[in-house]
Amino acid sequence: MGGLTGSMWIALNALQAQQVGMETSANNVANLNTPGYSREVPVLQEADPFVQGNLVVGGGVEVEGIQSLRDSLLDLQISEETQQQGNSQAFVNAMNQVQTLFPDDTTGIGQQISAFFQSLNSLSTDPSDTTLRQGVLTAAQNMATAFNDTAGQLTDIRQQLDSQVQQQVQQVNQITQQIAGINAQLTNVGSSTQEYGAFLDQRSALIQQLSGLIDVSQLSDGPSLTLTTKQGTALVVGGQSYALSTALGTDGVQHIYSSQDQDITGEISGGQLGGTLAARDQTIPSLQTQLDSLAGGMVTALNYAQSQGTDMYGNSGKDLSNLFEPITGTGAAADMALAISDPNLIAASSDVDPSQGSNGNLANFSAVANADVSNGMTPSGAYGNLVFQVGTAVSNQSSELGASNAMLTQLTQQQSSVSGVSLDQEASSLLLYQQAYQASAQVITTINQMLETVLNMGAGS
Amino acid sequence: MISTLQLSDLVLNALETSDTSEQNALTQLTSGRRVNSDSDDPAAAAQEVNISSQMNDCDQYLRSITSLTSELQTADSSLNSVVTALQQAISLGTEGANGTLSQQNCTTIAQQIKGIAQQVFSVANLSYNGTYVFGGTETTKPPYVLDNSVAGGVSYQGNDDVNSVEVAQGESVAVNQPGSQLFSSPAANVFVALDNLTTALESNSSTDDIGDAVTQLRSAYDQLTSARTFYGSTVDQIVGTQVFLDSESLQLASQQNSTVGIDMDVAVTDLTNAEESRAATVQAASSLNGTSLMDYLANMER
Numbered sequence: 200m201g202g203l204t205g206s207m208w209i210a211l212n213a214l215q216a217q218q219v220g221m222e223t224s225a226n227n228v229a230n231l232n233t234p235g236y237s238r239e240v241p242v243l244q245e246a247d248p249f250v251q252g253n254l255v256v257g258g259g260v261e262v263e264g265i266q267s268l269r270d271s272l273l274d275l276q277i278s279e280e281t282q283q284q285g286n287s288q289a290f291v292n293a294m295n296q297v298q299t300l301f302p303d304d305t306t307g308i309g310q311q312i313s314a315f316f317q318s319l320n321s322l323s324t325d326p327s328d329t330t331l332r333q334g335v336l337t338a339a340q341n342m343a344t345a346f347n348d349t350a351g352q353l354t355d356i357r358q359q360l361d362s363q364v365q366q367q368v369q370q371v372n373q374i375t376q377q378i379a380g381i382n383a384q385l386t387n388v389g390s391s392t393q394e395y396g397a398f399l400d401q402r403s404a405l406i407q408q409l410s411g412l413i414d415v416s417q418l419s420d421g422p423s424l425t426l427t428t429k430q431g432t433a434l435v436v437g438g439q440s441y442a443l444s445t446a447l448g449t450d451g452v453q454h455i456y457s458s459q460d461q462d463i464t465g466e467i468s469g470g471q472l473g474g475t476l477a478a479r480d481q482t483i484p485s486l487q488t489q490l491d492s493l494a495g496g497m498v499t500a501l502n503y504a505q506s507q508g509t510d511m512y513g514n515s516g517k518d519l520s521n522l523f524e525p526i527t528g529t530g531a532a533a534d535m536a537l538a539i540s541d542p543n544l545i546a547a548s549s550d551v552d553p554s555q556g557s558n559g560n561l562a563n564f565s566a567v568a569n570a571d572v573s574n575g576m577t578p579s580g581a582y583g584n585l586v587f588q589v590g591t592a593v594s595n596q597s598s599e600l601g602a603s604n605a606m607l608t609q610l611t612q613q614q615s616s617v618s619g620v621s622l623d624q625e626a627s628s629l630l631l632y633q634q635a636y637q638a639s640a641q642v643i644t645t646i647n648q649m650l651e652t653v654l655n656m657g658a659g660s
Numbered sequence: 661m662i663s664t665l666q667l668s669d670l671v672l673n674a675l676e677t678s679d680t681s682e683q684n685a686l687t688q689l690t691s692g693r694r695v696n697s698d699s700d701d702p703a704a705a706a707q708e709v710n711i712s713s714q715m716n717d718c719d720q721y722l723r724s725i726t727s728l729t730s731e732l733q734t735a736d737s738s739l740n741s742v743v744t745a746l747q748q749a750i751s752l753g754t755e756g757a758n759g760t761l762s763q764q765n766c767t768t769i770a771q772q773i774k775g776i777a778q779q780v781f782s783v784a785n786l787s788y789n790g791t792y793v794f795g796g797t798e799t800t801k802p803p804y805v806l807d808n809s810v811a812g813g814v815s816y817q818g819n820d821d822v823n824s825v826e827v828a829q830g831e832s833v834a835v836n837q838p839g840s841q842l843f844s845s846p847a848a849n850v851f852v853a854l855d856n857l858t859t860a861l862e863s864n865s866s867t868d869d870i871g872d873a874v875t876q877l878r879s880a881y882d883q884l885t886s887a888r889t890f891y892g893s894t895v896d897q898i899v900g901t902q903v904f905l906d907s908e909s910l911q912l913a914s915q916q917n918s919t920v921g922i923d924m925d926v927a928v929t930d931l932t933n934a935e936e937s938r939a940a941t942v943q944a945a946s947s948l949n950g951t952s953l954m955d956y957l958a959n960m961e962r
Contacts, residue, residue: 228954231664231665232665238663294699295697295699298697298698298699299697301698302698303695303698303705303706303708303709303712303920304708304712304920305712309709309712309713310712310716312713313712313713313716313717314716316717317716317717317719317720320717320720320721320724320825320826321720321723321724323724323823323824323825323826324724324727324728324731324825324835325727325789325791326797326799326823327791327799327800328789328790328791548797550797550819550821554796554797554798554799554819554821555798555799555800556791556792556795556796556797556798556799556800556823557797557821557823558797558823558824558825559797559821559823559824562824562826562832565826579709579710579713580710582709583706583707583709583710584706586698586702586705586706586708586709587698587702587703587705587706588702589698589699589702590697590698590699590700590701590702590705590706591699591702592699593697593698593699594698594699594700594701594702597699608669608673611669612666612669612670615662615663615665615666615669616662616663616666618663619663619664619665619666620663620664620665621662621663621664622664622952622953622954623664623952623953623954625954626952626953626954626956626957627953629957630957
């Protein structure tokens with residue numbers, strides 16, 4: 200093709216190309232605030248030239264496709280960092296609740312332990328005084344209640360985390376299903392279409408959401424994208440998603456199973472699920488064990504002290520009642536309870552003959568305050584250690600969270616400068632397309648006039 | 661190229677950061693504590709558990725000392741009245757022993773000594789807040805009862821035991837002196853001595869017998885005064901401990917303050933900085949608006 204009609208053809212194509220440019224710009228501006236949207240640009244290229252006799256004439260412009268501007272390496276980094284952030288965030292949220300159960304000052308177990316030993320000191324000034332004896336029982340009861348409450352709330356928090364695990368697994372399944380759906384769609388649309396870019400944007404946003412929930416490894420790209428956990432459990436392979444499931448384990452908490460029914464609970468290390476599991480399965484059980492050890496150790500030591508004395512009725516040795524119900528091991532903190540309600544049964548006396556004013560055995564009770572009751576620690580030392588552990592766990596993960604947040608901000612900024620929409624840029628693009636459009640239209644007008652001239656050549660004669 | 665969203669994100673992040681620091685500073689200022697949860701400073705929080713337990717212990721020791729001091733002082737002043745009475749008995753006995761008095765006068769003196777014996781008996785059964793003070797650790801029944809079957813007519817039903825009370829970490833003090841040390845030690849029994857003196861005076865005995873009875877009373881008096889010093893010296897000791905505990909409390913409070921307390925300068929500076937940085941961000945954000953090239957385009961077309 201050549202001649203005037205050829206030129207007309209070139210100009211028409213040019214009009215279309217500039218129009219596509221205007222459309223992408225308009226689309227970019229429209230999606231200025233759309234999360235996950237990547238800026239698009241038309242890919243313009245020279246059209247095939249055509250041959251006119253000995254001449255080779257340029258064929259104008261054609262639109263090869265529309266490209267989304269994205270940096271897949273940045274996407275990967277963001278996904279990694281999102282896993283870390285989700286992990287820390289979930290852990291910190293869970294442990295912030297736990298942290299309030301271990302106050303360092305005027306409430307809680309530490310305070311009650313301290314108050315109990317003080318009540319013993321009070322009693323030693325007047326060991327036959329019923330009010331002071333009752334004071335010891337009340338303080339002992341308060342201490343037991345503090346242990347009960349703390350242990351109960353730890354269990355509650357653990358149960359909350361357990362139901363969170365279920366919800367999070369459901370969310371993971373929903374997202375992997377959506378990603379598989381997008382993969383299937385990607386196979387159907389060409390890679391140079393605007394739809395393709397839009398699907399990639401959606402998928403990338405979904406992968407980020409997924410990374411917030413669970414640790415994800417990403418293999419290959421495009422329609423055949425494969426997502427697995429870090430340990431290799433398949434989540435999405437191309438257009439197929441593999442749902443995780445949960446079931447109650449023998450240890451009383453929900454376990455997570457792969458689509459092949461493998462227990463992968465211990466493998467999950469990232470995302471909110473990772474953080475929730477770490478708190479549920481490691482940190483909180485460890486605190487529970489130590490709390491039980493402290494409660495059991497104190498009960499045993501105080502009952503032993505009781506067994507060394509004589510009560511107000513003259514009972515000694517095996518005739519004496521225990522001060523606390525004897526408990527040790529798992530559940531000790533939850534079950535800690537007074538064994539007596541009669542203050543006269545406290546064996547304060549060290550005299551074998553039933554003299555009621557001796558306080559000799561109270562020293563044995565008081566000595567428990569400085570004795571090794573739990574893993575080589577005194578009661579107050581063991582409680583302080585719990586406070587330290589809870590505080591350190593929260594503080595470490597909070598720092599991690601801060602670092603992740605800073606890193607994510609940084610990465611998002613970088614991604615934004617690659618994929619984000621700049622109104623300035625779009626404005627200047629619009630101007631360029633507009634001018635090119637006007638110029639092409641002018642070319643068409645000119646060619647039209649020339650054609651008229653040619654057509655009128657015969658009419659005039 | 662900096663995208664348009666990027667700028668608003670930057671502003672948001674900056675605002676969030678300054679809001680968080682402002683909130684932290686405010687929490688610190690309102691609570692007066694630098695450590696408001698364990699994670700703010702885990703080591704300090706653990707230390708605080710220890711410090712606050714020690715502070716509570718100190719308060720308890722001080723309460724115990726207050727109650728002990730008042731009991732010990734009551735015992736001491738009661739014993740002081742016994743000492744005075746016994747001095748009077750000794751001088752009356754000495755008068756009776758010089759042989760110049762009529763039997764009539766001797767009988768009168770004997771009556772006076774009986775009265776003194778009753779006074780001593782009542783002090784020996786002193787009770788404080790419902791517990792008997794001089795019965796050893798047998799505090800729920802009167803230590804001395806009238807009993808004509810024994811010498812002196814008074815028998816001791818307390819024991820020889822002593823209670824100790826911890827008044828500071830690692831410091832225990834004995835808090836009672838049994839009556840068997842004060843009034844009725846086998847070698848120097850106040851009641852026996854007073855009874856013997858009364859009998860000697862009433863039965864018109866020889867001045868030597870009266871003199872022997874006075875000597876016996878004097879040795880019982882010596883025993884009482886020496887055993888009684890226990891109360892004075894224990895009060896002195898625990899008052900000393902009290903002074904120590906008061907300064908210990910102050911020391912712990914200052915340690916607590918430096919461990920978890922607020923550093924006022926830092927918190928106020930943090931607050932001011934956060935507020936200023938917030939204001940600056942808002943200022944910068946307001947000048948960002950309406951600067952895109954799009955606005956230029958819009959203006960151009962008018």
